Amino acid sequence: MTNTFWRYSHLALAVSSFLFLILASITGTILSLEPVIEKVKPYAADNLDEINLAESIPALQKKYPDITKISVENGQFVLIEGTDENDNALKAYINPKSGKMLGKPGNKNEFFQWVTTLHRSLFLHELGRVFIGVTAFLMMLIAISGIMLIIKRQRGIKRFLAKIPNDKSTQYYHTVVGRLSLIFLLLIAASGTLLSLNTLGIIKSLKIGLDVDFDKIKSVPEKNIKDFEVFKNIHYSDIKTIEFPFSEDVEDYFILTLNDREIAVNQITGAILAESKYPFSVLVADMSMKIHTGRVSVIWALILGISSLSILFFIYSGFAITLKRISKRSKNKHHKDDCTFILLVGSENGSTHRYAASVHKLLLKLGKKAYLTSMNNYSVFPNAEQLLIFTSTYGEGEAPENANKFISLVESTPQKESLNYSVLGFGSKFYPDFCQFAFNVHNLLSAKSWAQPLIDIHTVNDRSPQDLILWQESWSLKTDIPFSRFSSSVDDEQKALSAFTVKSNQGSGDTILVNIKGGLRTKAKSGDLLSIYPANDHRERLYSIGVVDKTIQLSVKLHDNGLGSGFLNQLKANDKFQARIVKNEHFNLPAKASKVIMISNGTGIAPFLGMIDENKSKKPFHLYCGFKKSSSFEPFTEYLNTKLNQSKLTNLNVAYSREGKKQYVSHLIELDSELIAEALLNKAVIMICGSLSMQKDILLILDKICLKKTDKPLSFYQSRNQILMDCY
Numbered sequence: 001m002t003n004t005f006w007r008y009s010h011l012a013l014a015v016s017s018f019l020f021l022i023l024a025s026i027t028g029t030i031l032s033l034e035p036v037i038e039k040v041k042p043y044a045a046d047n048l049d050e051i052n053l054a055e056s057i058p059a060l061q062k063k064y065p066d067i068t069k070i071s072v073e074n075g076q077f078v079l080i081e082g083t084d085e086n087d088n089a090l091k092a093y094i095n096p097k098s099g100k101m102l103g104k105p106g107n108k109n110e111f112f113q114w115v116t117t118l119h120r121s122l123f124l125h126e127l128g129r130v131f132i133g134v135t136a137f138l139m140m141l142i143a144i145s146g147i148m149l150i151i152k153r154q155r156g157i158k159r160f161l162a163k164i165p166n167d168k169s170t171q172y173y174h175t176v177v178g179r180l181s182l183i184f185l186l187l188i189a190a191s192g193t194l195l196s197l198n199t200l201g202i203i204k205s206l207k208i209g210l211d212v213d214f215d216k217i218k219s220v221p222e223k224n225i226k227d228f229e230v231f232k233n234i235h236y237s238d239i240k241t242i243e244f245p246f247s248e249d250v251e252d253y254f255i256l257t258l259n260d261r262e263i264a265v266n267q268i269t270g271a272i273l274a275e276s277k278y279p280f281s282v283l284v285a286d287m288s289m290k291i292h293t294g295r296v297s298v299i300w301a302l303i304l305g306i307s308s309l310s311i312l313f314f315i316y317s318g319f320a321i322t323l324k325r326i327s328k329r330s331k332n333k334h335h336k337d338d339c340t341f342i343l344l345v346g347s348e349n350g351s352t353h354r355y356a357a358s359v360h361k362l363l364l365k366l367g368k369k370a371y372l373t374s375m376n377n378y379s380v381f382p383n384a385e386q387l388l389i390f391t392s393t394y395g396e397g398e399a400p401e402n403a404n405k406f407i408s409l410v411e412s413t414p415q416k417e418s419l420n421y422s423v424l425g426f427g428s429k430f431y432p433d434f435c436q437f438a439f440n441v442h443n444l445l446s447a448k449s450w451a452q453p454l455i456d457i458h459t460v461n462d463r464s465p466q467d468l469i470l471w472q473e474s475w476s477l478k479t480d481i482p483f484s485r486f487s488s489s490v491d492d493e494q495k496a497l498s499a500f501t502v503k504s505n506q507g508s509g510d511t512i513l514v515n516i517k518g519g520l521r522t523k524a525k526s527g528d529l530l531s532i533y534p535a536n537d538h539r540e541r542l543y544s545i546g547v548v549d550k551t552i553q554l555s556v557k558l559h560d561n562g563l564g565s566g567f568l569n570q571l572k573a574n575d576k577f578q579a580r581i582v583k584n585e586h587f588n589l590p591a592k593a594s595k596v597i598m599i600s601n602g603t604g605i606a607p608f609l610g611m612i613d614e615n616k617s618k619k620p621f622h623l624y625c626g627f628k629k630s631s632s633f634e635p636f637t638e639y640l641n642t643k644l645n646q647s648k649l650t651n652l653n654v655a656y657s658r659e660g661k662k663q664y665v666s667h668l669i670e671l672d673s674e675l676i677a678e679a680l681l682n683k684a685v686i687m688i689c690g691s692l693s694m695q696k697d698i699l700l701i702l703d704k705i706c707l708k709k710t711d712k713p714l715s716f717y718q719s720r721n722q723i724l725m726d727c728y
């Protein structure tokens with residue numbers, strides 16, 4: 001059954017019973033103290049499981065000649081009744097071994113009696129018992145649905161106690177405390193339900209009386225009580241009551257009410273005259289009573305008390321989680337049909353929604369027509385120019401609840417006009433399917449002719465502000481919409497620039513290769529980004545870099561009137577300019593990959609040049625790159641041939657789109673589909689760098705290869721960091 005089913009059941013049950021649950025929780029907690037308080041009373045007898053009747057009864061009879069009854073209360077108090085040596089009525093707690101009197105029973109504590117009645121029947125007699133019975137039953141269902149939710153969340157019963165990442169959210173504490181107490185709460189609720197069914201007479205648990213055959217009662221061989229075999233084997237811990245024979249007549253006998261049966265014992269011979277085992281229903285009712293009242297032990301009573309108290313925490317935190325979920329339903333200022341920016345959110349617990357809402361607010365503040373809604377409300381957006389998708393991932397790489405119909409909706413409802421999209425995935429690397437649903441969405445849209453990626457998919461691990469900043473910067477760059485100080489959760493880093501010196505700057509066709517060096521403190525890795533502000537204003541431009549021999553290499557395509565490329569193009573050797581390195585850890589060379597397959601087009605080759613040089617251990621590195629013409633590839637030929645000779649590069653495949661076979665790099669991938677599939681199965685990493693349109697083609701082909709040859713979708717590998725992308 002789905003998460004949604006369990007979640008709604010859990011919530012509906014809690015809502016329908018929370019007032020009674022609050023009452024049951026408070027009274028239950030108070031009542032759990034009763035056995036604890038009793039335990040500290042001085043008349044509790046110890047080691048009842050070591051004292052048998054054969055040794056105890058003769059000693060007691062010596063001290064108290066006329067005993068009528070002995071009862072063991074709550075498994076710890078031995079109450080003797082009869083008359084004492086002065087013919088006075090005797091009713092006292094004793095030590096059953098020595099016979100020493102420990103105390104006299106007093107009146108029951110009135111407060112506990114009052115709370116007990118409130119707990120059992122709300123002072124409403126039969127009707128109250130029904131209410132309490134129903135509450136106990138609902139609590140049982142709440143506990144079961146809670147356990148199911150935890151099993152789903154933990155991906156299986158075996159991982160029930162596995163670590164949960166602490167994001168300090170109310171949900172985290174709700175789940176963690178739940179894990180500790182749900183089993184106990186289930187026991188409390190189930191035993192309470194059974195007790196209610198019993199008291200309401202719905203379950204009948206009748207004891208069958210003793211059937212003594214008086215004709216067969218014998219008075220020989222006469223034995224001393226200390227030699228009664230049956231008494232030797234019965235300890236006080238097994239006993240509820242012992243009724244003593246009324247007279248010395250052989251037809252009067254001992255009646256022992258034990259935990260699991262009743263027996264009649266001949267007072268002269270010690271023979272068992274009759275035995276009646278309790279039916280299962282009586283044993284269950286008895287066990288329920290022990291479990292529910294905590295009378296079995298003080299530790300159990302304390303566990304019950306703490307568990308009862310935790311119900312209050314669950315009610316508080318459960319409603320806080322629900323309110324948070326409800327509060328994320330924001331109102332829109334504009335109708336969806338009028339909006340150019342459509343923000344679609346997949347969020348289960350609200351954090352993704354809060355971020356999307358702050359982007360929405362920013363867009364509205366800037367006078368943009370923006371519309372924010374759940375991914376499940378996807379429809380045709382006639383005026384949309386941009387689809388911004390913010391989504392978390394749940395389950396085993398699945399959609400959050402308000403996005404679970406998105407994929408089928410997109411399949412059935414194409415947009416009428418072409419639009420740009422960008423996907424920002426929220427997730428946690430704690431889970432094996434990191435942001436898998438976001439990757440699914442990105443791949444799905446990549447395959448739609450009406451959807452063009454505006455920027456590459458970005459992911460946010462554990463709400464990392466750095467990850468958010470990376471997305472913001474990329475998105476701002478493409479839209480010219482500044483993200484200044486719009487969200488309290490995101491620090492606007494002080495962007496400290498430092499000086500870089502140009503070592504060389506060569507042009508080849510529409511591409512320039514710029515080699516630069518930073519200061520001593522510059523730390524850069526291939527795959528990181530170089531950020532420049534060409535006009536000394538807010539406009540930032542980012543370039544993927546390769547690092548060879550501590551020299552930073554930029555490969556930049558020249559655009560007519562391009563702000564960044566124009567600026568870099570006019571730089572000459574020894575010129576200095578201000579820039580900064582932006583860490584791009586998700587696109588650095590993965591240290592553990594068994595094999596690396598690099599796919600690029602145009603200037604996307606830049607980071608790979610550095611990574612190939614980094615391949616000191618000569619792992620299999622395959623490079624697939626696409627260029628328009630052989631002249632565009634020319635500047636890299638010599639370098640790559642050297643790396644082939646040094647075995648730092650295993651294999652080089654180049655496609656030219658305007659020459660020879662007129663191939664794209666995607667064709668080369670299609671041709672090597674066998675190698676690609678095998679590599680992925682063997683935990684290789686595929687890195688893609690270049691244009692977003694190339695990425696779109698490659699993702700389609702890779703998805704086909706993965707499904708056909710590995711039986712898994714591409715997103716399976718994406719979420720396991722086997723597909724790394726940095727496209728623009």
Ligand SMILES: Cc1cc2nc3c(=O)[nH]c(=O)nc-3n(C[C@H](O)[C@H](O)[C@H](O)COP(=O)(O)O)c2cc1C
Binds near residue numbers: 392
């Ligand atoms: C039960 C559960 C399952 C999750 N499963 C995944 C997962 O498979 N992959 C992932 O990247 N993150 C997973 N996460 C992490 C969430 O996606 C992440 O915390 C996200 O920021 C939550 O966003 P939200 O508050 O908008 O729902 C899971 C979190 C929970 C509580």
